[in-house]
Amino acid sequence: MRILHTSDWHLGQHFMGKSRQAEHQALIDWLLVQVETHAVDAVLIAGDIFDTGAPPSYARELYNHLVVQLHRAGVALLLLGGNHDSVATLGESRALLAFLSATVVAEVQPPADQLVLLPKRGTPAEPGCIVCAVPFIRARDVLQSQAGQSAQDKQQSMQAAIQAHYQAVFAAGKTRQAELQLALGRTLPLIATGHLTTVGASSNESVREIYVGSLDAFPTAAFPAADYIALGHIHKPQKVGGLDHIRYCGSPIPLGFDEARQTKEVLLVDLDATGLAGITALPVPRFQAMVSVSGNLMTLASAIQDVAAQGTAEQPVWLEVTVADDDYLSDLPARISEMTQGLPVEVLRVRRQRASTAATLAGQPLETLDELSPAEVFARRLAQEDLEPAVQDALGQRFRAVLASLTEDAS
Incomplete structure (x- = not known):
């Protein structure tokens, strides 16, 4: 089983007045070639698919183009929600994309519901691995705030809650693995995902910290004993804690000038019945100097x-x-x-x-x-509020309507 691990695409990013549309289109074209050249069975995007919760129409079009082209190639796609992604935006087309070999996990769900079977290429009925598909975890997803807690107490509570959620999903994955072993007569590798900062990860200025006031970084030792852990959120490709099986693949294009000197890459992850068989980094070409x-x-x-x-x-x-x-x-x-x-x-x-x-x-x-664009200013201000996704989406829709009316008046 060969998986292509990537993350942090930030489709729709408006960078200092510049659109990244051409770069992302070139990235998708390049990725589709790599999928064919390297006989990839499934593609996994570990969060921050979009740059904002209300991506522009061209970003959604690129997203849909990727889904359709991978489906035509017989390649499964797993999409995880990140801190930049809107749960509602990713969820609105989830049922439709399921018919196109794409599985969307936009938010935290009960452990058994977060298990995804990724099939081998061109054979939807033949599973190749089990994924504990954990997206970005918001504090409200896993715990309730308590009055009188100190900052340190909140840190410890958030860490314990995230660790407990990982262990619950992993336990459900082990149970499913045992059931499928009896049914198939072979052991399926078990991997996990995540979109968060880990202890010791090297970050940069274009990464928005996601657990401000709750959790600075998740300890490496708190991850479950999965065969491979595919992480997103940190834009620089790196191993975590020196461990080969816990990886940030990094963003495929530079999202800030501080990333301009980085070699961007995606990871080819090979798995078999014994677990992780090998990892190969594929350097991504620079589509814009x-x-x-x-x-x-x-x-x-x-x-x-x-x-x-x-x-x-x-x-x-x-x-x-x-x-x-x-x-x-x-x-x-x-x-x-x-x-x-x-x-x-x-x-x-x-x-x-x-x-x-x-x-x-x-x-x-x-x-x-x-x-910054008006949309970026609004998105950054909205991100500072602890609002329900539905409220955020409603405010976003209202803002876009007002902005559109102002643009029409100006023209």
């Missing part, structure tokens, strides 16, 4: 010239410029614009080193409103 350069005005000119060699008139390099020494000048954007005149580069952000350092020390995000 993104570069961050820094220096004073004298050195930046040559650095930008070097970067320009990576771009073309049709696809300029997206550039972040951090100015040192000369960062006190008030006309920096104009000076940088003059440097890039006629070059196949597009400056998305100019940062002042001293201001950036001060903001970092203060723990503040290095963003301004002109770098």
